[in-house]
Amino acid sequence: MRGYLLRRLPSALLVLLAASFLVFAVLRLVPGDPAAVLAGPDASPETEAAIRARLGLDAPLPTQYVRWLGDLLTGDLGPSYAIGGRTADLIGDGLGATVELTLGALLFVVVLGAAFGILGATARNRWVLGTVRVLTTGALAVPPFVTGVLLVLLFSVLLGVLPPGGRVPLLAAPDLGVQYLLLPSLCLALPSAAVLGRYLKDGIERALAEDYVRTATAAGITPRRILRRHALPNALPPVVTLLGMQTGHLLGGAVLVEAIFAWPGLGQLAEQALVRRDYPVVRDLLLLLVTVFVLVQLLTDLVHAWLDPRIRWE
Amino acid sequence: MTTPPLLEVRGLDVEFTTPDGGTLHAVRDVSFTLRRGETLAVVGESGSGKSTTALALLRMLPGTGRISGGTVRLDGEDLATAGEDRLRAVRGARIGMVFQDPMTALNPVLTVGRHLDEVLRAHGGTDKRARRARAVELLRLVGIPDPERRLDDHPHQFSGGQRQRVLIAMALAGEPDVLLADEPTTALDATVQDQILTLLGELTRTTGTALVLITHNMGVVARSCARVLVLYGGTVVEDGPTAEVLTRPRHPYTAGLLAAVPRLSAPSGTRLTGIPGTPPDLSLPLTGCAFAARCALAEDRCHTAAPPLADAGGTVRAACFPAAERAARAALAGPDEDTEPPAAPPVPARIDRPAPGRVVLTAESLSKTYGSRRRRFTALDGVSLTLAAGETLGIVGESGSGKSTLARVLAHAHPADGGRILLDGRDVTRPGRAELHAVRRRVQMVFQDPYASLNPRMTVGEIVAEPLRAFAIGAPGERADRVAELLRLVGLDPAAADRHPRSFSGGQRQRIGIARALAPEPDVLICDEPVSALDVSVQAQIVGLLTDLQRDLGLALVFIAHDLAVVRQVSHRIAVMHDGRIVETGGADELCEHPRDPYTRALLAAAPEPVPVRRVPEAVSA
Numbered sequence: 001m002r003g004y005l006l007r008r009l010p011s012a013l014l015v016l017l018a019a020s021f022l023v024f025a026v027l028r029l030v031p032g033d034p035a036a037v038l039a040g041p042d043a044s045p046e047t048e049a050a051i052r053a054r055l056g057l058d059a060p061l062p063t064q065y066v067r068w069l070g071d072l073l074t075g076d077l078g079p080s081y082a083i084g085g086r087t088a089d090l091i092g093d094g095l096g097a098t099v100e101l102t103l104g105a106l107l108f109v110v111v112l113g114a115a116f117g118i119l120g121a122t123a124r125n126r127w128v129l130g131t132v133r134v135l136t137t138g139a140l141a142v143p144p145f146v147t148g149v150l151l152v153l154l155f156s157v158l159l160g161v162l163p164p165g166g167r168v169p170l171l172a173a174p175d176l177g178v179q180y181l182l183l184p185s186l187c188l189a190l191p192s193a194a195v196l197g198r199y200l201k202d203g204i205e206r207a208l209a210e211d212y213v214r215t216a217t218a219a220g221i222t223p224r225r226i227l228r229r230h231a232l233p234n235a236l237p238p239v240v241t242l243l244g245m246q247t248g249h250l251l252g253g254a255v256l257v258e259a260i261f262a263w264p265g266l267g268q269l270a271e272q273a274l275v276r277r278d279y280p281v282v283r284d285l286l287l288l289l290v291t292v293f294v295l296v297q298l299l300t301d302l303v304h305a306w307l308d309p310r311i312r313w314e
Numbered sequence: 315m316t317t318p319p320l321l322e323v324r325g326l327d328v329e330f331t332t333p334d335g336g337t338l339h340a341v342r343d344v345s346f347t348l349r350r351g352e353t354l355a356v357v358g359e360s361g362s363g364k365s366t367t368a369l370a371l372l373r374m375l376p377g378t379g380r381i382s383g384g385t386v387r388l389d390g391e392d393l394a395t396a397g398e399d400r401l402r403a404v405r406g407a408r409i410g411m412v413f414q415d416p417m418t419a420l421n422p423v424l425t426v427g428r429h430l431d432e433v434l435r436a437h438g439g440t441d442k443r444a445r446r447a448r449a450v451e452l453l454r455l456v457g458i459p460d461p462e463r464r465l466d467d468h469p470h471q472f473s474g475g476q477r478q479r480v481l482i483a484m485a486l487a488g489e490p491d492v493l494l495a496d497e498p499t500t501a502l503d504a505t506v507q508d509q510i511l512t513l514l515g516e517l518t519r520t521t522g523t524a525l526v527l528i529t530h531n532m533g534v535v536a537r538s539c540a541r542v543l544v545l546y547g548g549t550v551v552e553d554g555p556t557a558e559v560l561t562r563p564r565h566p567y568t569a570g571l572l573a574a575v576p577r578l579s580a581p582s583g584t585r586l587t588g589i590p591g592t593p594p595d596l597s598l599p600l601t602g603c604a605f606a607a608r609c610a611l612a613e614d615r616c617h618t619a620a621p622p623l624a625d626a627g628g629t630v631r632a633a634c635f636p637a638a639e640r641a642a643r644a645a646l647a648g649p650d651e652d653t654e655p656p657a658a659p660p661v662p663a664r665i666d667r668p669a670p671g672r673v674v675l676t677a678e679s680l681s682k683t684y685g686s687r688r689r690r691f692t693a694l695d696g697v698s699l700t701l702a703a704g705e706t707l708g709i710v711g712e713s714g715s716g717k718s719t720l721a722r723v724l725a726h727a728h729p730a731d732g733g734r735i736l737l738d739g740r741d742v743t744r745p746g747r748a749e750l751h752a753v754r755r756r757v758q759m760v761f762q763d764p765y766a767s768l769n770p771r772m773t774v775g776e777i778v779a780e781p782l783r784a785f786a787i788g789a790p791g792e793r794a795d796r797v798a799e800l801l802r803l804v805g806l807d808p809a810a811a812d813r814h815p816r817s818f819s820g821g822q823r824q825r826i827g828i829a830r831a832l833a834p835e836p837d838v839l840i841c842d843e844p845v846s847a848l849d850v851s852v853q854a855q856i857v858g859l860l861t862d863l864q865r866d867l868g869l870a871l872v873f874i875a876h877d878l879a880v881v882r883q884v885s886h887r888i889a890v891m892h893d894g895r896i897v898e899t900g901g902a903d904e905l906c907e908h909p910r911d912p913y914t915r916a917l918l919a920a921a922p923e924p925v926p927v928r929r930v931p932e933a934v935s936a
Contacts, residue, residue, distance in 0.1 A: 211418040217374055218413075219433040219484055220406030229432060233423045308423055309468045 004305050012298050019290040020072070024065050027283050033057075034279040038081050055081070068283075077284050082276040083269075087284055090269055095288070098265035100170050100177075101258070102250050104185030105192070109246060112139075112193035117200025117239075121208070122227060132197075139194035144253060148187040148260040155183060165262035184261040188253050192246040199242050203235030210234070237308050244300030248293050319347040320389065320491055320524055321371075327383035328363070328370050328548075338596050340366045340379070342548045342604075345623070348492065353518060353525040355535040355556065358545035359571070359849035360820070361593050364528045367545070368494050372409060373401050388492075407437045410485030410523075414497040416477035420469040426453070426480050427465035433487040452483040457513060474713075475506035479513065486517065493518065496528045503712035504876065504920040511538050511922070530849065532575045533922030536560055544568045547594040547604030550623055554630030560924055564626035564637040567605045574850040576879035578921050582902035584883045585663045585861070588854030592819055603633065611636050665861050670705035670886060674870050675724070675757070675838050680733035682719055682894075693719040694730070695894040701838065704864060706871040708885030708902060710878055710917065716894040717874045721842040724872065725759045726750060737838075755785050758831040762843035764823035768815040774801070774826050775811030781833040800829040804859060821852035828859065832867075839863075840872045845880065857884055878921050882906050890914045 035052040036043075052058045056067065071077055077087040120132045139147075156164035163180050170177035207213065208231050216226045255267030266285060273281035305311045328341035341363040348354055358364040369375050371386055373393060386393040388408060393401065405411075413419045420429060430449035431439075439445040446465070453461035456479040458472075469477055478498060485493055495514065499507035515538060518525045527538055535542050535556060542559050544552040544567065552565040563569040570589040591608035594600070603609070606616040615635060626632035627641040682694040693716045701707050711717045722728045724735065726745070735743045742753045758781075761767035768777055778797045782788055788796055798808035804825040815823055824844060831839055841860065845853040861884060864871055875881045881888055882902050889899040890911065898911040909915045 210421075211413060211415060212421040214374065215411075215413060215419045215481065215484065216421075216432065218372060218405055218411035219436060220402045220404070220488065221432055221436045222402060225432070225436070229428075230421050230424070234421065309425075310422060310470050 004311075005302060008298060008301055012294050015294050016291060019294075020069065020287055021065070023283055023286045023290070024068060027279060027286075028061060028064075032277060034081055034277060037277045072284075072287070078280060080273075080278050080281050082278040083272055083281060087280050090281060091266070091284060091288060094264065094266040094269040096169065097167055097263060098251070098254050098258070098267065100167075100181065101185055101188065101254055101263055101265055102247070104181045105188040105250050105254075106243075106247065108186050108189030109192045109196055109243070109250075112189065113196030113200060113239075113243075116193065116197025117204060117235075118227070120197065120201035121204035136194040136197050139190040140198075142190075144187050144191070144257050145260060147190055148184075148257060151183050151187055152261075165260075167263050184257050184263050187260070188250055188257045191253075192249060196239060196242060196246065200235060200239050203239055204231050207231035207234040233307060237304050240303050240307065241300055244296050247296045251289060251292060317349065318390070320350050320352075321348040322387040323347070323367075323371070323384070324387070325384035326367065326370060326381065326386065326394075328366050328375065329380055329382045330375075331378040332597060336597050339600065340548055340596060341370065342600060343384070343620075344545070344548070344550050345384075346543050346550065346553060348524050348526060350491065351518070351522045351524055352541065353515075353527065353539040355539035355542040356526060356528045356545060357530065357532065357535050357542055357571075359530055359593065359851060361547070361596065362545040363548035364530075364545050365496050366548075368411070368496050368526065368528050371494065372405050372411060374405075402436075406433055406485075406490065407488040408490050409492045409494060410488060410490035412478070412481050412485045412493065412495040412498045415501045416474050416481055417501065419481055420477055422469055425466050425468055426472070429469075429480065429484055430465075430487055433484050437488040448487070449483075452487055453480070455486070455517070456480070456483045457509075458483075473506075474502055475509060478502060478506075478510055482510075482513065482517070486521070486523070489521070490523060492524045492526060494526045494528070497530070498527070499534060500529070500531070504878075504922075505712065505916055507534070508920040508922070514538065531922070532560065532572060532850075532924035536924045537922045544571070547600070548596060549600075549604050549620075550633060551605065552626075552630065552632045552634075553623060554626075554628070554632075558628050558630050562627075562630075564630050564632035564641070565605075565634045566609045566611050566637075568632075570608075571851060572924060574854050575924055576850075576853075576877065576883055578879040578882065578906065578918065578923055580879070580883055582882055582885060583665050583667065585665045586854035586857050586880070586883060587663075588858065589851035592821075603635075665858075665865075667861060667865050668704050668868075670702035671868070673700050673702045674738055675701040676734075676736040676739075677724065678734040678736070680720070680723055680730045680735070682716075682723055682728065682731050692894050694723065696733070697891075697894070697896055698733075699889060699896065699899070701870045701872060703837065703870050704868045705887070706861075706864065706873050706885045708881035708888040709872060709874045709891060710876065710881050710888060711891030712876060712917075714893075715891040717891050718842055719894075720891070721759065721840050721872065721874055724838075725757050725840050726753055727759070751785070755781075755834045756836050757838045757840065758834065758836040760824070760827050760831050760839060760841040760844045763847050764820050764827055765815075765847070767827055768823055770815055772814070773811065774806075774813055774815065774818075777815070777826060778811070778829045778833055781830060785834045787834060796833070797829075800833055801826075803832065803863070804829045805855075819852075820848050821855055824848060824856050825859065828856075828863070832863070835867075836869070838870045838872070840874070842874045843876070844873070846875060846877065853880070860884070878906065878917060879923075890917065 035048050035055065035057055039048045039051050056064060075088060080087045080090055083090060116132055116136050119128060123129050152164045155162040162183055166180060168176045168180050170181060213226055213230055216230050254265060255270060258265045258267035269281065270285050273285065324345050326341055326344040330338040330340055332338050344367055356364045356367065370381055371393065381394045384394065388404060393404060427449055430452055431445050434445040434448055439448065449465055450461045453464060458464055458476060458479055472480065499510050502510060511534065514525060517523065529535060539556055542554065542556045543550055544565065546567045552559055552563065552568045559568060560572065563572055573587040574589060576586055589608055594604050594607065600620065602617040602619055603621050606612040609616065613635065621633045621635045623631045623633045624638045625641055626637045627644055677697060677699050679696040679698050680694050681696060683690050683692050685691045697720060699707065709717050709720065723730045730743060734741055737753060737756065742749065745753050775797050778800055779793045782793050782796060797811050801808045801810055806822065806825050815826065818826065845856050848856060857880065860871065863869060873881060873884055885902045887899065888902045888905045889896045890913065892913045898905060898909065898914045905914065906918065909918055
């Protein structure tokens with residue numbers, strides 16, 4: 001297992017380096033000079049040049065790139081241009097909120113996905129099967145901004161049991177934090193949970209049709225145990241891969257859901273930074289997103305290898 | 315003084331619902347008994363209902379399958395009506411089951427130890443350490459070396475034969491009274507099959523477990539079981555002691571089946587005997603004897619009334635009117651008069667075939683390796699051979715010996731890494747684009763699996779015409795005529811051209827595959843296990859077709875198979891492959907009678923032969 005990790009690590013690092021280069025290159029090549037935006041439309045060329053020099057934007061591009069990599073390693077990302085404050089602090093504040101939201105959503109994805117998948121594959125009752133099918137189709141078909149509004153309408157307006165928006169940090173006040181977290185994370189999770197459920201259902205059905213399940217049945221092992229110990233471990237690897245990819249979707253979807261529920265996370269920050277052309281914030285956010293993606297993929301591969309012994313021997 | 319039977323099956327009927335709402339009668343009125351410690355073979359061809367019967371005993375019928383009649387009594391308890399909890403207590407604990415394909419029957423993500431642990435746990439093993447000790451003991455019992463260490467290995471780290479041993483260990487874990495083995499050696503090489511059958515024999519002897527061995531292989535029956543039950547079209551046609559049934563079959567089907575089995579002792583050039591016709595359509599109601607339509611001895615009543623399983627002389631029972639009457643006559647005449655040969659199989663005929671002509675294909679020290687830098691696998695290692703027009707070169711070897719790779723390299727499906735291939739003396743090892751096209755036209759392949767090698771979405775006509783299109787042979791308008799001609803050549807109705815492969819049986823599909831291979835008028839036909847997926851009664855038809863085509867068209871055949879007996883009969887010469895090399899090559903008869911290489915001897919020794927050996931009239935060989 002450790003050998004597998006060591007084999008996979010260099011390629012992950014390489015992807016990160018390539019991503020950093022791409023992020024840097026793309027943002028510098030698109031039209032729109034950050035210094036000009038910062039200086040405003042009426043500023044003189046001298047003012048612009050002064051700003052450019054202050055921000056180090058007058059240095060040759062390779063130098064800027066290397067300087068940025070150095071900043072990344074030290075963790076000091078410099079000041080934001082437009083929003084104010086230091087980039088690292090802005091991202092740090094938003095990151096906590098978004099991680100909280102994403103993890104909450106992931107929990108919903110796993111629990112609901114598992115329920116959809118296992119019930120869909122093993123239930124015999126027509127009504128249960130029909131309900132599962134309607135729920136998964138609905139969760140997949142209705143976009144988050146509609147489910148978000150519906151959830152708020154139901155739980156906040158009609159029932160009045162959950163707050164319609166805002167955030168209380170979970171670690172600061174767990175009981176209150178959960179109340180604020182429930183609706184946005186559920187809203188964010190629903191489409192992914194439906195996709196995961198579909199995959200899991202197919203995977204379990206496929207595994208249950210395999211010869212080794214027949215072997216286990218002939219050996220007198222109970223259906224429940226066959227599902228848990230024989231079919232699920234075989235159905236999981238592709239689902240884990242999917243979950244890894246869905247985590248990326250969750251991060252992307254967070255931008256929208258954060259807006260609906262006034263959740264002060266990276267999505268809100270990204271929106272602000274884009275609108276106000278805060279170049280370093282956008283750049284570092286992008287790289288952060290890529291890093292999370294790469295880490296999740298690495299984790300996915302490790303879990304995959306742990307689940308399926310054949311991969312370790314490739 | 316007879317003890318009550320351990321397992322008593324009475325009038326078992328099994329039905330499936332077909333997708334179009336019809337009913338398929340897979341098993342009809344099957345009855346048999348099994349006593350403690352007995353070994354019973356259930357033999358039959360595909361569709362005979364043998365596997366369905368086995369699954370029905372454990373109530374594990376797949377899909378829409380259901381027991382629609384009869385009883386399955388285990389020590390008096392009827393399993394056909396028992397509840398799921400009772401069945402689970404029987405499965406694995408009273409009746410253990412071993413399945414055909416050891417490659418898929420084990421869960422790839424669980425260790426072998428976990429497999430055994432699961433079974434032991436299901437049957438009351440509560441102490442984890444005791445279960446592990448028992449698992450080690452079981453692995454040792456089935457002959458897995460170093461069991462303590464192997465317990466933590468996964469199935470992919472075991473060979474096919476070892477996996478089958480593990481499955482046998484699982485089936486024995488609950489110390490069952492009955493071991494049901496469904497084609498346990500069909501997916502294995504002959505030498506491994508030999509080991510597994512020996513193991514099963516030893517285990518049943520030492521543990522007193524009764525064995526029900528389901529197989530299509532008469533040699534396996536002869537080797538392993540005291541009693542045999544012959545199934546045809548879902549019905550029992552014959553039931554008796556193996557030695558009796560195999561030496562003096564009472565039912566014409568049993569006789570035909572035995573005659574169809576290729577004998578290793580039959581010399582090269584012997585025509586295989588098949589059974590004409592096709593097995594019955596199980597979706598139709600059965601009136602009369604299931605075999606009547608294919609039976610040479612059938613009388614009018616055989617078509618209208620189902621013959622009961624009745625005494626047919628000795629301790630054998632057969633479901634056949636003529637056989638029962640013969641037995642009755644013999645009984646009247648006294649015990650010594652029972653010498654009338656019942657339903658004698660036809661005497662094997664010789665193939666008339668011309669002597670091989672000039673050499674068309676030569677291979678010189680071909681080599682081929684697969685894999686990455688870290689793991690290299692040498693599939694071919696200095697293989698040389700020649701093949702003449704009108705000649706059949708048999709290539710025999712076990713899985714992994716490189717015989718399929720050789721077929722692909724010869725057919726230019728894969729390039730060789732080294733060595734030369736000459737076609738009519740011209741070097742075609744690394745042909746250019748145009749030349750490759752020309753070479754492919756002259757060297758065609760027939761594949762093993764007639765189900766997988768035909769595109770299910772194309773009609774038979776499109777399949778056979780495809781090479782014509784690919785090689786731009788004939789005008790598009792004329793191709794339909796050529797397809798009809800090809801279909802007639804392989805013994806199919808030209809009307810088949812409009813239908814899809816799914817409406818044909820395995821043997822007919824193989825004929826379609828052969829018609830496709832013949833379409834571009836090749837000189838060399840490379841047949842990679844062309845009959846190993848077919849039933850013996852059909853195998854003879856396909857082998858006969860290939861040899862007839864060879865005689866008429868002067869084809870050079872490469873006939874690749876693992877069954878030495880078939881290879882000997884169809885081949886002029888045989889090459890034996892082992893680990894990517896040809897270890898021995900020679901005239902077919904010479905090689906089988908006087909093998910020189912130890913590996914050839916091992917292969918010959920491992921091939922199970924059904925008794926008795928019928929001598930073929932002395933061949934007038936060239």
